[in-house]
Amino acid sequence: MRAMSDDAALYKQLATIRHFEQTVLDAFPKGAFYGTTHTYIGQEANAVGVLAHLHEGDIVFSNHRCHGHFLAYGGDARGLFAELMGKATGVCGGIGGSQHLHWKDFYSNGVLGSTAPIAVGAALAEKRKGSQAIVVLFLGDGAMGEGVVYESLNIASLWGAPILFVVENNHIAQTTPTELAMAGSLASRFMAFNIPAAELDSSDVRQTYTAAAHEFANLRSAPGPRALILHTARFGPHSKGDDTRDPAAIEELRATRDPLAIHATRLDAAERTAIDAEIHSTIAAAYAQAEADPLP
Amino acid sequence: MTSVLESLNRGLHAAFAEDERVYLIGEDLLDPYGGAFKVSRGLSTQYPDRVWTSPVSEAAIVGVGAGMALRGLRPVVELMFGDFSTLMADQLINSITKFPAMYNGAAKVPVVIRTPMGGRRGYGPTHSQTLEKLYLGVPGLRVLAPNTLSDPGELLKRAILEQDDPVLFVENKVLYPKAVQTAETLKDFEVEQTQTEFAPVHTLRLKGTPAPVLTLSAYGYIAELTREALTRLAFEHEIFCELVVPTQLAPLPANGALEPALLASLERSGRLLTAEEGTFSLGWGAEQLARAAQHLGNRLQAVRRVAAAEQPIPAARNLEDAALPSVEDIISAAREMV
Ligand SMILES: Cc1ncc(C[n+]2csc(CCOP(=O)(O)OP(=O)(O)O)c2C)c(N)n1
Ligand SMILES: [Mg+2]
Numbered sequence: 001m002r003a004m005s006d007d008a009a010l011y012k013q014l015a016t017i018r019h020f021e022q023t024v025l026d027a028f029p030k031g032a033f034y035g036t037t038h039t040y041i042g043q044e045a046n047a048v049g050v051l052a053h054l055h056e057g058d059i060v061f062s063n064h065r066c067h068g069h070f071l072a073y074g075g076d077a078r079g080l081f082a083e084l085m086g087k088a089t090g091v092c093g094g095i096g097g098s099q100h101l102h103w104k105d106f107y108s109n110g111v112l113g114s115t116a117p118i119a120v121g122a123a124l125a126e127k128r129k130g131s132q133a134i135v136v137l138f139l140g141d142g143a144m145g146e147g148v149v150y151e152s153l154n155i156a157s158l159w160g161a162p163i164l165f166v167v168e169n170n171h172i173a174q175t176t177p178t179e180l181a182m183a184g185s186l187a188s189r190f191m192a193f194n195i196p197a198a199e200l201d202s203s204d205v206r207q208t209y210t211a212a213a214h215e216f217a218n219l220r221s222a223p224g225p226r227a228l229i230l231h232t233a234r235f236g237p238h239s240k241g242d243d244t245r246d247p248a249a250i251e252e253l254r255a256t257r258d259p260l261a262i263h264a265t266r267l268d269a270a271e272r273t274a275i276d277a278e279i280h281s282t283i284a285a286a287y288a289q290a291e292a293d294p295l296p
Numbered sequence: 297m298t299s300v301l302e303s304l305n306r307g308l309h310a311a312f313a314e315d316e317r318v319y320l321i322g323e324d325l326l327d328p329y330g331g332a333f334k335v336s337r338g339l340s341t342q343y344p345d346r347v348w349t350s351p352v353s354e355a356a357i358v359g360v361g362a363g364m365a366l367r368g369l370r371p372v373v374e375l376m377f378g379d380f381s382t383l384m385a386d387q388l389i390n391s392i393t394k395f396p397a398m399y400n401g402a403a404k405v406p407v408v409i410r411t412p413m414g415g416r417r418g419y420g421p422t423h424s425q426t427l428e429k430l431y432l433g434v435p436g437l438r439v440l441a442p443n444t445l446s447d448p449g450e451l452l453k454r455a456i457l458e459q460d461d462p463v464l465f466v467e468n469k470v471l472y473p474k475a476v477q478t479a480e481t482l483k484d485f486e487v488e489q490t491q492t493e494f495a496p497v498h499t500l501r502l503k504g505t506p507a508p509v510l511t512l513s514a515y516g517y518i519a520e521l522t523r524e525a526l527t528r529l530a531f532e533h534e535i536f537c538e539l540v541v542p543t544q545l546a547p548l549p550a551n552g553a554l555e556p557a558l559l560a561s562l563e564r565s566g567r568l569l570t571a572e573e574g575t576f577s578l579g580w581g582a583e584q585l586a587r588a589a590q591h592l593g594n595r596l597q598a599v600r601r602v603a604a605a606e607q608p609i610p611a612a613r614n615l616e617d618a619a620l621p622s623v624e625d626i627i628s629a630a631r632e633m634v
Binding site: 059092093095096100102103107109111114115116117118119120121122123124125126128129147148151152154155158159 | 319348350351353355356357358359360361362363364365366367368369371386387390391394395397398399400402403
């Protein structure tokens with residue numbers, strides 16, 4: 001476990017993701033990056049609270065919105081900036097781009113739902129190898145529209161794959177609200193396959209941390225699939241400049257569901273300011289390094 | 297005699313015996329059934345922990361195989377019919393063959409997807425197709441099609457154990473009961489075996505015949521029909537041909553080069569006739585012809601393709617026969633060329 005239970009350490013991770021992503025959104029229009037991006041602003045507590053429980057060797061499969069997962073996994077900000085800039089020093093040498101990252105036991109792919117059987121297969125492989133490693137798979141509410149996800153849930157349950165399905169329900173897929181795309185409930189989708197599903201509607205990292213702790217403890221003692229459904233809020237555009245939502249509704253989310261604001265109250269003001277300053281300079285340095293890095 | 301089916305079955309057994317990382321996933325695999333075409337027979341009895349009979353979920357079983365391969369195992373996934381490969385195409389195209397390159401060389405996905413293709417069994421439009429052409433040209437995918445000229449099981453075993461690329465292993469259904477050829481059964485032919493990067497290529501000509509005026513090229517089961525056509529062209533029409541039979545359909549040599557054995561034969565004959573069971577346009581033969589044209593220029597005197605009609609394959613025997621290439625089709629195309 002990456003020993004992230006103390007408040008300052010959790011805050012530091014939340015702030016790293018936030019500041020990284022804000023830098024991406026600010027710099028994109030200036031032409032600093034090439035291609036696409038999907039920022040994690042508003043959802044930081046999910047990655048931080050869940051991935052704090054990883055052991056060395058545990059595996060993460062992520063999706064298009066992977067920067068936050070990658071940074072919380074321990075990925076390097078300079079390598080990620082460089083990947084978005086198409087630099088040789090990027091996480092995947094500039095070949096993958098924003099949605100296609102692989103480092104250590106972290107993998108992401110931008111094809112929605114396609115990772116589900118692969119993550120299940122990886123979990124089954126680790127089980128067969130006797131490695132004790134478990135797999136965490138991040139899915140959005142939109143990805144739950146893909147048929148292969150359900151084939152994979154069935155197989156995960158039948159064959160006892162040690163995997164935690166984490167659904168980040170930000171109530172929207174690109175521009176489509178969940179009500180227009182999903183019949184029935186998220187939890188019942190898992191329960192139909194005998195996969196226990198816990199739900200949390202919170203942007204408080206302590207709560208996601210605790211909910212995930214429960215799932216990981218169960219997974220490690222009785223390996224088999226489990227699901228954690230995290231109702232959450234996306235503050236930024238789907239990609240960049242493509243938010244079709246009512247600005248007032250987004251303001252409301254920012255005011256009530258900001259993981260940084262919620263968690264910051266647990267730190268004293270001076271400590272928070274010091275962390276913010278430190279993160280600002282680390283991210284600025286990572287950005288500057290990536291900018292100076294060579295093309296592939 | 298050893299049939300192609302027995303050879304493939306032995307190849308699987310040998311791979312399982314040699315390496316504990318080998319797994320088999322697919323529908324209806326358990327003995328006594330042993331898979332719809334029986335290629336996997338005996339494995340579930342001998343290796344019950346490593347043979348997983350699966351739900352009817354082509355996309356997921358291929359994806360599960362991919363995840364296992366990514367994490368160091370050597371899975372084989374059996375697709376009951378090649379027609380159903382469309383259901384797993386996303387896994388193959390957007391994940392399996394992408395990971396090695398898009399993760400900048402840091403990941404390998406050595407999964408072998410085996411599947412029967414082809415008609416002549418009366419199974420109708422959705423269980424008779426030869427669809428591998430849809431996957432030829434997908435970067436990072438090795439497509440292999442065994443034939444009777446060398447040991448199919450050995451090729452399968454090597455694909456599982458000795459290379460790291462994802463493989464689509466295409467088994468023509470009608471090939472299953474055919475005998476694997478031996479020096480004795482091929483005694484009328486001069487046979488040259490060369491090697492592409494991974495798999496064998498065979499060049500055949502009838503012993504004691506004059507210089508070839510035509511090169512025939514075909515793979516898989518159609519190579520059987522083409523060999524028969526070659527013999528009849530010689531005896532009935534005094535048209536002397538060479539036959540070049542590749543086993544690896546993709547990747548092809550870099551930069552548009554011709555397979556060296558095919559180039560060598562064309563240097564002798566100056567004419568190329570390809571035969572395949574996939575549909576006519578935009579297929580395997582078209583690519584061979586394009587490469588031949590590029591490399592031989594005006595030394596290439598004639599080209600032609602024999603392939604399946606561009607229509608769904610009917611179930612009725614006479615209609616199915618008419619839709620698929622036959623020995624007669626190959627002979628008449630050849631006669632028009634010389
Ligand atoms: C198979 C597939 N279809 C469509 C897309 C295009 N696309 C990218 S993200 C997205 C919405 C995803 O929504 P969700 O899964 O809820 O994740 P979120 O973006 O909300 O984090 C879509 C439709 C895709 N990447 N993959
Ligand atoms: Mg969503």
